[in-house]
Amino acid sequence: MKETAWKWLSDNESKLIETSDKIWNLAELGLVEYKSSEILAKSLEENGFKVRRGVAEMPTAFVASWGSGKPIIGVQGEYDALPGLSQKVTTHREPIVQGAPGHGCGHNIHGVSALGAAIAAKIAMEKNGSKGTIRFYGTPAEETYSGKMFMVRDGLYDDVDAVLSHHPGSSNVAGIGSSLAINSVKFHFHGVSSHAAYTPFLGKSALDAVELMNVGINFMREHIVQEARIHYVVEDGGMQPNVVPPYARSWHYVRAPEREQVDHIYEWVLKIADGADLMARTTHKVEFIEGVYNVLPNKGLSDVVTANMREIGTPEYSKQDLKFAEEISTTVPREDKIEELRLSKRPGWQGLIDEVIDTEIMDPWDEGIVWPGSTDVGDVSWVTPTMEFTTSTYVLGIGAHSWQVVACSGAGIGHKSLLFAAKAMVGSVIDLITEPEVLKKVQDEFVTRKAGRVYKSPVPKDIKPPLKIAREQAGYKESQ
Ligand SMILES: [Zn+2]
Structure with a gap:
């Protein structure tokens, strides 16, 4: 054959x-x-x-x-x-x-x-x-x-x-x-815009929340398993310096050798995002992009x-x-x-x-x-x-x-x-x-x-493949 x-x-x-x-x-x-x-x-x-x-x-x-x-x-x-x-x-x-x-x-x-x-x-x-x-x-x-x-x-x-x-x-x-298990997730922070010089007291900076969240994550690193890796980019940090950013967005990967380790670190990251809200007086939404097993x-x-x-x-x-x-x-x-x-x-x-x-x-x-x-x-x-x-x-x-x-x-x-x-x-x-x-x-x-471990998809049921984002990234126009 x-x-x-x-x-x-x-x-x-x-x-x-x-x-x-x-x-x-x-x-x-x-x-x-x-x-x-x-x-x-x-x-x-x-x-x-x-x-x-x-x-x-x-x-x-x-x-x-x-x-x-x-x-x-x-x-x-x-x-x-x-x-x-x-x-x-x-x-x-x-x-x-x-x-x-x-x-x-x-x-x-x-x-x-x-x-x-x-x-x-x-x-x-x-x-x-x-x-x-x-x-x-x-x-x-x-x-x-x-x-x-x-x-x-x-x-x-x-x-x-x-x-x-x-x-x-x-x-x-x-x-x-093996490979590293991962969660990929975006955090959308919402604040209030204002003149950054005249009336900063009226503003709530979403960018502050992003930065504070990353400070939290960077301090967290010392206390997680050594093989874990966390990386992020700031996708949107505001429009221009004289406007307090009403919106900011960061994108994070959390990786570790075992799925349950990623789950644990990810839970912590979610709490850090809540903490950033408390400090910056913002609100945020979590957008789960992907999660895979080792x-x-x-x-x-x-x-x-x-x-x-x-x-x-x-x-x-x-x-x-x-x-x-x-x-x-x-x-x-x-x-x-x-x-x-x-x-x-x-x-x-x-x-x-x-x-x-x-x-x-x-x-x-x-x-x-x-x-x-x-x-x-x-x-x-x-x-x-x-x-x-x-x-x-x-x-x-x-x-x-x-x-x-x-x-x-x-x-x-x-x-x-x-x-x-x-x-x-x-x-x-x-x-x-x-x-x-x-x-x-x-x-x-x-x-x-x-060894008796049961596969459970890391992706919440309501998460759909991000077709729209993928099309935008590939340069397709919305109306197409
Ligand atoms: Zn490949």
């Missing part, structure tokens, strides 16, 4: 690359990935999948299914870009459109590696007469508004037996580290993916790929590359200082490590066994969310990582479909790791 699936992927390589490049060129931001999501949904539809578009109240979220009955194996694809990272496929900084978005996290590849795996799985299962269901989750806005969080809350993952996804990276590894890893799924990666073997790079990789890696100073490698904690990282592409297939080395970022894959991982693995899409020493990642995600090195990932993913899907004991082991581990 795997041979059938892998052959289909090899035969359709150029079509998949073309699809990835199309999404790369579109570079649509979270929740407005109208064209990118449609490219993937349509392609699945054309290949016999039944597609439900606009799920979980997001026009760019969809679920596509093929097959029937159990097991149900999910693959998931992201396709949102990042602001300001527009970049040509060149080895120096050169935007296509200055200030426009770009695929600085390689999500053009993320979606298409899963697309290829889903279709190839169907082709192989059809030929073999295998029972089971392949489900593709089209998951928008990973970078901003955590589309999966709404999809999990709406129960779309409730009956799925395991979920796989692939993320572009600089190593080939099915990691078993990732619950799964070693069983990691083993399956790693074995498949090794059976396939890492890609062969052309001279042109290597030249591109060599050149782009010179854009990072050696000392920065060393720090980036050190941060990865990859065993033997010192031996990679003079390497450009990581061509090894590593055993996961990150058991017990909490990576300092957050992802909505976390929520999925608490309702079903989940694995997101990486392949070497970009060169060693460059970090994600950079112009170099945009360039690599549209270049040969990225294309090869896409094909490799799709093959590893479909091989793993086939193992889970055809070997019930493997799936059982994975599910048993999932139960053990949850």
Whole structure:
């Protein structure tokens, strides 16, 4: 079966690359990935999948299914870009459109590696007469508004037996580290405007409330778990200095390794906001933007993916790929590359200082490590066994969310990582479909790791995906 699936992927390589490049060129931001999501949904539809578009109240979220009955194996694809990272496929900084978005996290590849795996799985299962269901989750806005969080809350993952996804990276590894749980929230403070010099006593400054709240938060830092991270920006601090600001708004992220730690710190932050009101004589409203879980890893799924990666073997790079990789890696100073490698904690990282592409297939080395970022894959991982693995899409020493990642995600090195990932993913899907004991082991581990803890969506029921905000940020006009 795997041979059938892998052959289909090899035969359709150029079509998949073309699809990835199309999404790369579109570079649509979270929740407005109208064209990118449609490219993937349509392609699945054309290949016999039944597609439900606009799920979980997001026009760019969809679920596509093929097959029937159990097991149900999910693959998931992201396709949102990042602001300001527009970049040509060149080895120096050169935007296509200055200030426009770009695929600085390689999500053009993320979606298409899963697309290829889903279709190839169907082709192989059809030929073999295998029972089971392949489900593709089209998951928008990973970078901003955590589309999966709404999809999990709406129960779309409730009956799925395991979920796989692939993320572009600089190593080939099915990691078993975790991530930080997060709450993202905005505080809208309301005061009273007044002439700031003549009649300041008539005014109540909403900006004062924002500043006092942040003073409170900054003092709080000393008394929370060390791994917690809180960051904020002031989105609106008033209009001009001679008007006491009647309105001000701040946006905060609260992160910590465990969901319950975030809940605890968040409760405290809410009290600090109340305290700011008392001091500044203001009122405020809380706007909850998102809340996601930390990732619950799964070693069983990691083993399956790693074995498949090794059976396939890492890609062969052309001279042109290597030249591109060599050149782009010179854009990072050696000392920065060393720090980036050190941060990865990859065993033997010192031996990679003079390497450009990581061509090894590593055993996961990150058991017990909490990576300092957050992802909505976390929520999925608490309702079903989940694995997101990486392949070497970009060169060693460059970090994600950079112009170099945009360039690599549209270049040969990225294309090869896409094909490799799709093959590893479909091989793993086939193992889970055809070997019930493997799936059982994975599910048993999932139960053990949850240790009786029950997933409860951090997002209040009345919170809807912020479609309007997303459209505004992407430059769509209100009337459109
Ligand atoms: Zn990403």
